[in-house]
Amino acid sequence: MSTQLFDAIDHLAKEKGIDKDILMEALEAALISAYKKNFKSASNVRVELNETTGKMAVYARKTIVENVEDSQLEISLDEAKSINPNYDVDDVIEVEVTPKDFGRIAAQAAKQVVTQRVREAERGVIFSEYIDREEDVMTGIIQRKDSRFVYVNLGKIEAKLAEAEQMPTEEYHIHDRLKVYVTKVENTSKGPQIYISRSHPGLLKRLFEMEVPEIYDGIVEIKSVSREAGDRSKISVHAPDPEIDPVGSCVGQKGQRVQAIVTELKGEKIDIVEWSEDPVVYVSNALSPSKVLKVFVDEEEKATTVVVPDYQLSLAIGKRGQNARLAAKLTGWKIDIKSETDARAEGLLDDAEIEEAYSDNDEDLFE
Known part of the structure; x- marks a missing residue:
């Protein structure tokens, strides 16, 4: 066996990014397998490879006995002493058993097994590279x-x-x-x-991290994402520093940041809302772009009843209930939406409370 084989292994290791030791172990295993198969040997053998000379040798482990019954597994005491006079019965000795025509058979076997090991090792390299890319x-x-x-x-x-x-x-x-x-x-x-x-909510989250430096740097946090891919999504954000506007950071100057994400998602509408630990505020924000008059909270059931102006009811519910559904997923709260008229009829709000609710909200509720 020439040094060309070892040169080829060197080349493979560098080209495929595989540890050379793995390939050398594969080569040794291939040679041992070839020896046992082609020379019908059941003995415990090892292969010694010399990269400098390109030569190889096969050694079999044999037990020293007085009378040899199986020449593949045993060696006589006299023969062992001719190698080293210190050997005695029951000692184990390594004897070179390299066949003369082993090179050709070994090369064929080596090619097959090394190719298989290269494929396995290459798969391992690829797995190691991509496992870190989960999520x-x-x-x-x-x-x-x-x-x-x-x-x-x-x-x-x-x-x-x-x-x-x-x-x-x-x-x-x-x-x-x-x-x-x-x-x-x-x-x-x-x-x-x-x-x-392409439909996972995680895609939207990662796109915001890539597009908004404040999120990447941890200045702004993404608290929750709800998504109906290709149609509409909602994302809630929070900035621990009250001086930072989390929604404005995500929208960007003239809406450039969010528009880049909308473009990547082929026109998917994205509502960016501010997170709050107060469920009244959070649910109100989550129902954006609808305006909210009042939110009643049932902590035990983790449910809310939301009252909106009559003309905002369809906007709050959304097409096929989408806006309300996304808001519920975003906040983790059940949301029951009622119009101002229904809330009055059910006695949830009286005239004074309605007037107070309007006064507490923006003037554009009256538009």
């Missing part, structure tokens, strides 16, 4: 698609975007660049598998 956003290129999946090239691996994780309002074209959210990375028998999404 993160990656940019890929659409390679192909079928009735079930859109296949996205993420560099060293192809990820499947399942139909359930696609945005219903979005069209996917070959060679398009696409930002995707990595939901999970698994190391399977078929190699690393990456699960990605």
Whole structure:
């Protein structure tokens, strides 16, 4: 065996980013396997490789006995003493058993096993690289698609975007660049598998972290996200420093920051609201853009009854109940919305309370 094999292993290790020791161990295992298979040996053998000379040797472990019954496993005391006079019965000795024509057989076996180990090691390298990208956003290129999946090239691996994780309002074209959210990375028998999404709320959160420096730096916190992908989303933000405007930071000058995210999500509407530990304030904010007159809170049931002006009722509920549904997901509170007229009829508010509610809110409630 020449030094060319070791040169090839060096090249593979550098090209694939694989530890050379892993490949050398694979080569040794391949040679041992080839020896046992081709020479019908059941003995315990090891292979010694010399990278400098390119030579190899096979050694078998044999037990020293008086009378040899199995030459593959045993060696006579006389033969052992000819090697080293200090040997005695029941000692174990290593004897070189390298066959003359072993090089050709070994090369074939080595190629097959080393190729397999390279593939396994390469999969391990890829898994190690991508496992850190769970719950993160990656940019890929659409390679192909079928009735079930859109296949996205993420560099060293192809990820499947399942139909359930696609945005219903979005069209996917070959060679398009696409930002995707990595939901999970698994190391399977078929190699690393990456699960990605365009509809996950985490995508919206990560896009805001990428677009808004205050969020990335921890000055502004994202408290919650609720999303109906491709249509509308709500995100609540908070700044521990009262001098910081969390909503304004996310919107950006002339709406540039949020517009960049809307563009990435192909026109998905995004409501940015300020978080509050007070459920009255939080629920009122979450129902934006609707105006709220009064919020009644049931702490035990974690439920709220919200009263809105009559002309704001449809806006508060939203198309097919979407605004109310997203607000409930965002806050974690049940939300029952009532019009001002119904609230009066049910005795929830009297004229004085209605007048107070209007006076406590912005003047645009009267518009």
